[in-house]
Amino acid sequence: MEKKHSPSGLPFLHSDDFLRRSASKSIRTLDDDGSGDHVKPHIKEMDLFPTNNRSLSSSSFDVNNGLNLLSSTQGVSRTSTEKKPNTEMSVLKFELERLHEENRRLRSMVDQITRNYNELLGQLFMVVQTQALANNNQQLKDGGVNGMSTPIVPVQQLVDPRPPSYGYKRRELSASSPANNRMEAVSTEGDSRTVQVQGKRLSVVEDGIDEKSDQRWGSMADDQSKNEEQVSEVALRKARVSVRAISEVPMISDGCQWRKYGQKMAKGNPCPRAYYRCTMAVGCPVRKQVQRCAEDKSILITTYEATHNHPLPPAATAMAKTTSAAAAMLLSGSTTSKDGGVPPSSSYSLPYASTMATQSASPPFPTITLDLTQGPNPVHYIARPPPFPSPLHDGYPMSAPDKPSPLPEMQMVQQQQRTASMVETVKAAIASNPNFTAALAAAISTIVGAPPTQTNDGISATINGGVPGLPESPQLPQSCTTFSTN
DNA sequence: CGCGTTTGACCAGCGC
């Protein structure tokens, strides 16, 4: 019988879990046969000392030979006391100390590489930003965007404070852990606070192998990082990512295997809402809801929740990264309070805002909606300051082209990381599903090169300075990507 | 027969 999937009851693999499991596994490996390859997918630290592993294991093998041991550790103990009282133990201890020292040294190297990487990213961002601003100025001169100023996403809204690569594996986008990137069909979850956001705080995690890898940040970071990670984890579990796309098929193929576990008639929508659970791995917390839009039956609304805790095929990884990044953006604080913040204005009103307004209940979780139904150039992102103090948002608008940003370099770096992450996310979505190709291709163009759109508070901005080399495209005054929170 | 879907029932949260 299947139990409820309460967040606390799920076998989530946290970063600490990974490390502990890997560490314990490595210890067992050393005692057993010395093959540390098993833990490579989790921790490459094992790769740092292959010879040492062999030396330790071979020692165990040597002392165990012919002793009919109950365990390798017993064999080591008896051998040490009977044959080589202290010398071998001392050698082993010395070897262990040496390994620890080497481990520290290698970690230091990783830190240094990370810093260099961030520095280079910052330089790259500055170049791209300059080009984008110049482009915006040119477009304004040409009469673009109603003569509005050109707000740019505040750096801190785009940036994840954490380093782009702190772990042992290549990192990619994910909101993972996301534990819950919850997505909600906007058409059925009205009255939610809605914003249009240019990515804020895109979490950079690894490879999509473990969507909970977001938590791995704490594995090598300090306690503060761990705390932030925990906070992020909790928030992401409540986040949803909704994708609106025109599709005739009952369910958009996203590369994952799903099992339908329920169907309900949702209020305000004649079309039933189907509930699916990821079946690619036992205990995977990811679920999704599929429902057709009440106003336009051709629009399929797919709402994702949580993050996969298992390896994904490339197509599924791409989609997972998309939703995860979107959820991370949402939860990073780029939200607008319907009661406390500035209400959405016409400058960035949602194409389906009226639908949302018909609903009386706010969605229980923050929701980000990726609207892929708005034609060839559907997406523009508008960031708004969070209604609460956020370390990611200190109120520095980068909207003045002629005014250099007062942000520190690190924030620049982080913004660059987020911008690149967002682009990668959209590209991943395109790769994962042909149905999204047209809309998302336009999205990429918009993100990278579109003239910014002003919001009514003057702080929000479109993403600028995206990935070099991608084509520019004019921006429609219509929003496609929205973020709604409650 | 196994697996996935269907569908009514159940539960929890929320507003009145």
Added chain:
DNA sequence: GCGCTGGTCAAACGCG
């Protein structure tokens, strides 16, 4: 406290 709604469960059912 009651009703509404969203979300989930699990037995029944269908299909290959």
